[in-house]
Amino acid sequence: MSERESLPDQMHPSPVSVPPPEPQVELLLRQVIDTNPNFVFAKDRYGRFVLVNQAFAETYNTTIEQMIGKTDADFNPNPVQVEQFRRDDLQVFALGQDVFVPEQRTRTAQGGERWWQTVKRPIRDAQGEVTAVLTIVTEITERKLIEDALREARDIAVEASRLKSELLAKASHELQTPLGAILGYTEMLETGFFGAINGQQQEILQKIIGRTQHLSTLITNLLDQSHFASQNTQLHQSEFLVQDLVRQLHDNFAAQAAEKGLTFTTEIVPNFPPMLLGAVDQVLQILSHLVTNALKFTANGRVHVRIYQPEGPYWAIDVQDTGIGIPAVAHELIFEPFRQVDGSITRRHQGFGLGLSLAHELALAMEGRIELSSEEGQGSTFTVLLPCYVVMEGGLE
Amino acid sequence: MALIVEDDEDIGAIFAAALQQAGFTTEVITDGGVAMNRLAELTPGVVLLDLHLPTVSGPDILRYIRSEERMAQTRVVIATADPHMADLLRNQVTLVLDKPVSFVQLRVLSTRLRPLLE
Numbered sequence: 001m002s003e004r005e006s007l008p009d010q011m012h013p014s015p016v017s018v019p020p021p022e023p024q025v026e027l028l029l030r031q032v033i034d035t036n037p038n039f040v041f042a043k044d045r046y047g048r049f050v051l052v053n054q055a056f057a058e059t060y061n062t063t064i065e066q067m068i069g070k071t072d073a074d075f076n077p078n079p080v081q082v083e084q085f086r087r088d089d090l091q092v093f094a095l096g097q098d099v100f101v102p103e104q105r106t107r108t109a110q111g112g113e114r115w116w117q118t119v120k121r122p123i124r125d126a127q128g129e130v131t132a133v134l135t136i137v138t139e140i141t142e143r144k145l146i147e148d149a150l151r152e153a154r155d156i157a158v159e160a161s162r163l164k165s166e167l168l169a170k171a172s173h174e175l176q177t178p179l180g181a182i183l184g185y186t187e188m189l190e191t192g193f194f195g196a197i198n199g200q201q202q203e204i205l206q207k208i209i210g211r212t213q214h215l216s217t218l219i220t221n222l223l224d225q226s227h228f229a230s231q232n233t234q235l236h237q238s239e240f241l242v243q244d245l246v247r248q249l250h251d252n253f254a255a256q257a258a259e260k261g262l263t264f265t266t267e268i269v270p271n272f273p274p275m276l277l278g279a280v281d282q283v284l285q286i287l288s289h290l291v292t293n294a295l296k297f298t299a300n301g302r303v304h305v306r307i308y309q310p311e312g313p314y315w316a317i318d319v320q321d322t323g324i325g326i327p328a329v330a331h332e333l334i335f336e337p338f339r340q341v342d343g344s345i346t347r348r349h350q351g352f353g354l355g356l357s358l359a360h361e362l363a364l365a366m367e368g369r370i371e372l373s374s375e376e377g378q379g380s381t382f383t384v385l386l387p388c389y390v391v392m393e394g395g396l397e
Numbered sequence: 398m399a400l401i402v403e404d405d406e407d408i409g410a411i412f413a414a415a416l417q418q419a420g421f422t423t424e425v426i427t428d429g430g431v432a433m434n435r436l437a438e439l440t441p442g443v444v445l446l447d448l449h450l451p452t453v454s455g456p457d458i459l460r461y462i463r464s465e466e467r468m469a470q471t472r473v474v475i476a477t478a479d480p481h482m483a484d485l486l487r488n489q490v491t492l493v494l495d496k497p498v499s500f501v502q503l504r505v506l507s508t509r510l511r512p513l514l515e
Binding site for chain 2: 173179182216220
């Protein structure tokens with residue numbers, strides 16, 4: 001097929017012929033397209049306007065009657081744009097399919113920008129032949145401005161959040177330094193470095209040391225929280241023995257539990273795989289936060305850690321306590337940072353309420369989750385569910 | 398000999414006391430640049446290093462120590478409240494201590510380090 005045949009004959013166009021609709025329907029349709037603020041127009045195979053609405057004629061400071069039968073080139077002074085419009089129209093004729101241009105920018109004489117969205121759609125005759133292409137152009141300048149403003153607002157918010165995290169990290173760091181001096185000097189006094197002390201003095205100094213260490217832990221948690229908020233924590237995957245994990249947890253918390261008169265027990269169900277692959281440091285961190293939380297909110301009874309395999313691709317760790325429990329309304333809130341169940345409890349229980357939020361974020365980062373089952377006064381069970389990768393002897397499963 | 402590089406004078410004094418009780422002679426330097434000059438002229442058995450320091454940072458000092466053949470046997474212990482930065486350096490040092498460092502803990506640790514250096 002030669003080019004001449006493939007393209008419509010520009011030299012000898014046939015006259016414009018659109019079958020007239022019934023007069024009252026035509027009037028109605030006329031009003032529909034003329035009250036439309038978008039540009040609505042249709043062109044035939046030769047690029048001649050066969051339909052133009054009021055809004056479109058007005059942009060060229062002309063009338064509808066003046067435009068019918070003429071082409072883009074008669075009104076649009078920009079030959080590049082005229083060429084582009086013609087190409088888009090021919091594509092609709094050739095393919096018989098819609099052409100959608102989501103965004104197009106034009107410059108105004110005043111140097112401003114206007115944005116447009118265009119859809120071109122084939123109009124067919126009774127035989128299914130494409131006879132015209134309908135174009136609807138919608139101005140989206142306002143939407144673009146809103147989008148830009150939203151994007152800018154989001155960037156500002158992200159930056160503010162990053163700065164806040166940085167400030168928090170810096171503040172935490174600055175707080176640890178004086179604590180180091182307080183702790184060190186107190187320990188020197190307590191160990192008799194500066195001379196003998198009596199039993200009561202020693203007892204008081206030990207209390208100062210205990211309180212200082214606690215304060216330091218709070219600050220460390222705050223730092224971890226800010227670090228989490230500011231960037232993704234690196235998860236280092238390694239093979240680990242489940243028994244080692246449990247032993248370490250026991251070493252870390254047995255004494256603390258005994259001090260409060262609580263029993264701290266651990267259990268791995270029979271036939272649980274001895275070796276897993278995972279971010280063991282973060283698993284221990286999650287469990288430490290949960291056990292710390294359980295010990296904090298349990299006055300008497302026990303804290304029990306149980307490791308087992310539930311249904312599904314997970315392994316599970318229950319941290320169960322006989323403490324004050326958590327009312328159902330608070331279940332969703334409890335994993336948010338800086339949250340404790342109510343003011344009166346906050347006063348009785350120290351801490352920022354960061355532990356559970358950190359545990360929650362760590363579990364999510366490991367593609368797991370933490371579930372809570374608890375009722376006020378009935379104790380709580382936190383269940384950590386983590387993806388289970390069993391390490392078989394001699395390699396990965 | 399133990400060189401303590403720590404910008405907080407009190408904490409430097411506490412570290413020195415713990416190391417002295419374990420039998421080390423000590424010198425405390427509070428500025429990173431001064432520490433670099435001092436390390437050019439002496440070879441300590443132990444460097445107890447803070448990471449956030451004025452003029453020259455802890456990681457830069459560590460890089461210098463590790464680049465000098467004569468300090469190949471020098472044990473570096475990091476004391477920091479920045480566990481995330483410490484994680485990046487962990488494989489280049491003997492030990493990382495989280496601040497606040499316990500005086501008792503440091504004394505025990507120094508006592509253990511002492512025989513390794515003789």
